[in-house]
Amino acid sequence: xxxxxxxxxxxxxxxxxxxTINCTYTATGYPSLFWYVQYPGEGLQLxxxxxxxxxxxxxxGFEATYRKETTSFHLEKGSVQxxxxxxxFCALVERGGNKLTFGTGTQLKVEL
Amino acid sequence: xxxxxxxxxxxxxxxxxDKSIKCEQNLGHDTMYWYKQDSKKFLKIMFxxxxxxxxxxxxxxxxxxxxxxxxxxxxxHINSLExxxxxxxFCASSPGLEPNNEQFFGPGTRLTVL
Numbered sequence: 001x002x003x004x005x006x007x008x009x010x011x012x013x014x015x016x017x018x019x020t021i022n023c024t025y026t027a028t029g030y031p032s033l034f035w036y037v038q039y040p041g042e043g044l045q046l047x048x049x050x051x052x053x054x055x056x057x058x059x060x061g062f063e064a065t066y067r068k069e070t071t072s073f074h075l076e077k078g079s080v081q082x083x084x085x086x087x088x089f090c091a092l093v094e095r096g097g098n099k100l101t102f103g104t105g106t107q108l109k110v111e112l
Numbered sequence: 113x114x115x116x117x118x119x120x121x122x123x124x125x126x127x128x129x130d131k132s133i134k135c136e137q138n139l140g141h142d143t144m145y146w147y148k149q150d151s152k153k154f155l156k157i158m159f160x161x162x163x164x165x166x167x168x169x170x171x172x173x174x175x176x177x178x179x180x181x182x183x184x185x186x187x188x189h190i191n192s193l194e195x196x197x198x199x200x201x202f203c204a205s206s207p208g209l210e211p212n213n214e215q216f217f218g219p220g221t222r223l224t225v226l
Contacts, residue, residue: 032212043116043202043217044155051212087153093211098143099160099168100215105153 002027004090006103013080013110021075021106023064023090031092033057033066033073034100038087047075047088080110115139116218118203124224125193132189133221135203143167144186145204145215146178155202161186162209190223198225 007022025031032051036044048057053068064075073090090103116137125131137144145168146158160168164180175191190197200220206213 038153041219043204043219044215045217046214049212049214089155096211098206098209098211098213099157099170101157102155105155107153 002031002092002094002101004092004101004103006088006090006106009087009105009107011106011108013108015082015110015112016079017110019075019077019080019084019108021088021090021108023073023075023103025071025073025090025092027071027092027094029095030068031094033064034091034093035062035064035073035075036089036091036102038089038105040086044089080108082110082112084108085110116203116205116216118201118218118221120221121219122222122224124226126226127193127195129193130189130191131193131223132187133201133203133223134185134187135218136185137203137205137216138184139205139207139216141205141216142183142208143206143213144180144183145206146186146188147202147204147217149200149202149220151199159186159188167209193223193225195225198223 003026034049035047037047048059050057050066056065087105091100143162159178161180203218204215206215
């Protein structure tokens with residue numbers, strides 16, 4: 001079956017530090033890949049997505065590139081802010097499906 | 113304007129009771145979902161409806177019964193509540209069944225079973 005593996009959290013960074021949250025996946029064929037973010041006390045919001053190999057999704061300074069060779073979709077940001085503190089979920093939808101399969105989430109804490 | 117709304121936000125109840133959670137979306141979407149998020153933040157889909165028709169049922173106990181009176185509403189009824197049902201339940205919607213569609217999530221309902 002499909003699965004998504006994320007790095008364990010929490011990840012604690014100082015403001016303006018570089019962020020990487022690793023995500024790898026297992027799926028049949030070529031899925032669509034997503035990063036969702038959950039701010040404290042809220043529902044999830046789509047952060048970015050990529051629908052085919054070598055696509056780069058980007059939003060709010062975050063980026064992730066769909067790497068077919070390594071089955072990865074790592075999330076990066078060059079300079080994090082306190083307001084980026086949240087839980088980040090990597091997810092996939094298999095080709096032809098509509099069911100989101102989520103990773104376990106990675107909590108990010110950014111401190112001054 | 114709230115796109116996906118859920119009521120109640122918090123629900124505390126005793127084991128064995130029956131309870132419902134309501135969800136409404138005003139985005140004009142055709143597809144709606146219920147997800148369960150456990151205490152470790154793990155999210156798993158429970159159900160998906162498209163135009164009031166059940167599309168996904170992820171081996172959820174039949175104590176859980178979704179009901180979609182129209183495509184803007186997907187309510188979740190839970191019978192004979194158990195301790196293990198304690199979780200945050202999220203409703204979501206998307207324009208349709210296309211895999212690349214963004215799903216829009218509600219704020220969640222925190223269910224505590226005592």
